[in-house]
Amino acid sequence: MPRLLLALLLSLPLGIAAQAAPPASAGQTPPAPGPKVLLHTSAGDVTLELYPDRAPKSVANFLQYVHEGFYDGTVFHRAIPGYLVQGGLYTRDLQPRRTHPAIASEADNGLSNLRGTVAVARGADPNSGTAQFFINLVDNRRLDYAGNQSGLTWGYAVFGKVVQGMDVIDKIAALPTRGQGPFAADVPNPLPVIESVRVIGEQAPAPAASTREPAATPKPAQRRSKARGA
Template sequence: MFKSLLLTASLLIPALAFAQSGAPAAKPTEGKTAAPAEKAAAPKVLFKTTLGDITVELYPDKAPKTVENILDYVRSGFYDGTIFHRVIGNFMIQGGGFTADLRQKQTKAPVANEANNGLSNTRGTIAMARTGDPHSATAQFFINVVDNRNLDYVSDQSPMTWGYTVFGKVIAGMDVVDKIKAVQTGAQGPFRSDVPTTAVVIEKAEVVQ
């Protein structure tokens, strides 16, 4: 599923002149400078799993459409009761699309690929799973358990070189990710391999401060 499954100056000058032709500008206060605007805190998502909690910080400045998409799924409760259905210990753990009985959930429309954002599929990053179509990602995601730079954006010349969109990183619970990557796996349901023999369930996903 993972593999089969980023005004001209001439117009501005009169506008500025018009804007300044009304009330006189206030005299600046000496010795005072405007305080810099505070940067909005990055959104975070807490995944409460049967093996422990994982907290992920998201990067809306790097992957705005992807982050908005993920937050919509989280807030709707979509991920609650889904599992990590594909676990490869030297690669990644993938989840967010199947229930514990391996029933695939209905998703929204796909989101555009935003892999060309300067982020790399390094250990601990979270990225969107997709099919061979670069723009087919919906709800499923994976967490890289090793550096997988071969999944990074290279060019838009082919589905493989488009890469996989990184949109955040684990900031707490990487030990839980390592527990998940170490579980016993095998064939189950429609999958011929890599499914945990004991389901690793996302009991709850929620946006946190």
């Protein structure tokens, strides 16, 4: 199957001017401005705006990991030009960190996986998202909620968007890729490191909370799956 149509399962940019805010569904207002989060990466800084009014569980889950310092030292382990960039679980040596329990999917919140939006990565079960997230490089409407018939039709929950630094995400997407560690392909070389993640306006978490115990052996990646979760 074509790259963008393969089953999407990993538990789990062309300039800021090209970003588009996710449209509201009929009769709904656009997402209200929410907290902003700064991702300081080895490729540059990226600022996200979150949507707690439209994706409260997803935002609360993401912020819990941020406040714990979970993302510090993780990497963007997956980059597919014209599709997405994904990260938020694996360390520099591509070992997964131990996560909290999975959360219920909010993919049916009316938000679309448009360029620059941030969504929860997951496995075959729609309710299997944990720490991983992905950033859409293009309008990936095929990843939107289409019904509750299966994991494929359920889609992926958008919970925020890039408001600054989409050029950084584009730069990551343009890196050469290779197979490395548990992944057969699509691993950027060199690995872009998420050095720190902070809520803008909040005090940084204590250094002791900056890492979590690694999980056991990582699961093998499925080749060319969509927004997969471990």
